[in-house]
Amino acid sequence: MAASELTVDHEACSECALCVAVCPYEALVLRPTQLQVIQEECILCDLCVIACPTEALAIE
Amino acid sequence: MIPDRQFDIVVVGAGPAGGLAALTAARAGLRTLVVEKHATIGEPLCCAEAISCCGLTDNIPLDRNWIAADIERCYLRSPGGSEIDFHHPDAGYVLSRRRFEQGMADMAASHGAEIMTETEAVGLTGGENGRFTGLRLLNGGSEFNVSSEVIIAADGIESLIARWAGLDTTLSIDHVDSAAQYLFGDVPDLDPTCLEFYFGASLAPGGYAWVFPKGNGTANVGIAVAPVVANGRKAIHALADFVKWRFGSITPKPLKRSVGGIPEFCGRRYMLRGNVMVTGDAARLLDSVTGAGIANALWSGRLAAEAAIAYLQEGRGDLARLKEYPKRWMDERGREMRFFLWIRNILLKMTDADFDDVVGFLGTAYGNRTITAIDPIHVLKQGLRHRPSLLRLARHLIW
Numbered sequence: 001m002a003a004s005e006l007t008v009d010h011e012a013c014s015e016c017a018l019c020v021a022v023c024p025y026e027a028l029v030l031r032p033t034q035l036q037v038i039q040e041e042c043i044l045c046d047l048c049v050i051a052c053p054t055e056a057l058a059i060e
Numbered sequence: 061m062i063p064d065r066q067f068d069i070v071v072v073g074a075g076p077a078g079g080l081a082a083l084t085a086a087r088a089g090l091r092t093l094v095v096e097k098h099a100t101i102g103e104p105l106c107c108a109e110a111i112s113c114c115g116l117t118d119n120i121p122l123d124r125n126w127i128a129a130d131i132e133r134c135y136l137r138s139p140g141g142s143e144i145d146f147h148h149p150d151a152g153y154v155l156s157r158r159r160f161e162q163g164m165a166d167m168a169a170s171h172g173a174e175i176m177t178e179t180e181a182v183g184l185t186g187g188e189n190g191r192f193t194g195l196r197l198l199n200g201g202s203e204f205n206v207s208s209e210v211i212i213a214a215d216g217i218e219s220l221i222a223r224w225a226g227l228d229t230t231l232s233i234d235h236v237d238s239a240a241q242y243l244f245g246d247v248p249d250l251d252p253t254c255l256e257f258y259f260g261a262s263l264a265p266g267g268y269a270w271v272f273p274k275g276n277g278t279a280n281v282g283i284a285v286a287p288v289v290a291n292g293r294k295a296i297h298a299l300a301d302f303v304k305w306r307f308g309s310i311t312p313k314p315l316k317r318s319v320g321g322i323p324e325f326c327g328r329r330y331m332l333r334g335n336v337m338v339t340g341d342a343a344r345l346l347d348s349v350t351g352a353g354i355a356n357a358l359w360s361g362r363l364a365a366e367a368a369i370a371y372l373q374e375g376r377g378d379l380a381r382l383k384e385y386p387k388r389w390m391d392e393r394g395r396e397m398r399f400f401l402w403i404r405n406i407l408l409k410m411t412d413a414d415f416d417d418v419v420g421f422l423g424t425a426y427g428n429r430t431i432t433a434i435d436p437i438h439v440l441k442q443g444l445r446h447r448p449s450l451l452r453l454a455r456h457l458i459w
Contacts, residue, residue, distance in 0.1 A: 018238060018319075050287050054319055
């Protein structure tokens, strides 16, 4: 079974950068206008998922 | 080897803060560069676009081309149907931020500022003794450096420049609102001069819903919720429920959707580090109750540029000269911003009955009169005199 990881639905994401601003580990970046997860930095704390106004982020 | 291009001021971000900072600097004759990572200034929109008249005209002379709607009325409604209507002939505007920001960029360029779109800042250079020497930029796949005496960060909620300068602008989940908005066309039952605000612990937990007209029957219709009290409810779902409730069977036509985050005010701590000046949303300078940020962005962009102009014209020796920026901003806006932060702590915990009480009280205290300004301190005194039971809300400040 694959380990959990943070995934981005780019259709649902509007690149508002709220997740980038709340991530305590700098695991999310907009480069320059598409959201990317730096999986090595992400500890699956869920704060970005909670903050996101849409359902673009999920831990699966 | 070609030396790096040299500027007096590099502004990162061409939003309201960056645009006015660049215009102010260019007008004073400084060699000014603006870098904007998006292809089009003013897009994408992440804002409800409302501003008070003085919030705009205290900072820049009005250009009617920027105005989508003239506002003369504010309507507040509580969950139980208590209402209040404020009327004032010059209450504010709903802007076209795209025309506004493009207008300011054009004006800055006409005074000699260089504007580079599709150009992203990817790092600061230097940093010894708090003095950064410039920026590393990325355009069309190539990286290059520019040097600058002063750097003005206006890069919005991401606030990367401030982080690179050593200011940890990471937002706590307890201190943000999460928001979603539609631009609707053919909006039924719309007063084109009225900003509508809707409160409720379940309708908009920790925040409020809004209908802001933009002319020609269109409106920004949105909602902000505070994740700390929203119990997992997403802004887009709260918005769908609000739209259904507000417009019923006549669903307006969605033209555009936008979402975004609204940070709480964080005091002056993110405004300055060495020769890096941080403005607008990047410095977390937003109204903690209304989420309003455009006027604060304009104030901060202008004051930062003015401090930078004085510093550069007086010999560039003493970086402490740049402290005029946070000092002047706090003198102008600090008291009100701190007060709203205090009020937000109450707002987060109010029940539907509390909203009914407060809006009902404001209705009787102010009625349907023409008012020139709402002084929050005056409102508080009125509340204590006429509805002392409202004092119970103060317990939310304690726990």
